[in-house]
Amino acid sequence: MEEVRKEEVEGMKIVAVVDDVDFMIGGRNRKEVEEKMRKMEKGLKRGLEKWEVDVQRMKL
Numbered sequence: 460m461e462e463v464r465k466e467e468v469e470g471m472k473i474v475a476v477v478d479d480v481d482f483m484i485g486g487r488n489r490k491e492v493e494e495k496m497r498k499m500e501k502g503l504k505r506g507l508e509k510w511e512v513d514v515q516r517m518k519l
Contacts, residue, residue, distance in 0.1 A: 462509065463502035468495045 463473065463482070472483040482499060486492035506512075 462506035463499050465505075466498040466502040468498045471495060471499065 463471075468484065470485045474481045474483070484492055484495045484499070486495060
């Protein structure tokens, strides 16, 4: 989560409970939301690599 926060995605909210994390993004249109998701993805990839987490990736 700290790596995602480094991307400073405007309007993004993170909710974490035990081992479950949700990211919520708002935007005026689909293009804006997709741009914010790409920024979040960078942070998620860095965090997963940093902590050597092996997970299956889902495409939205």
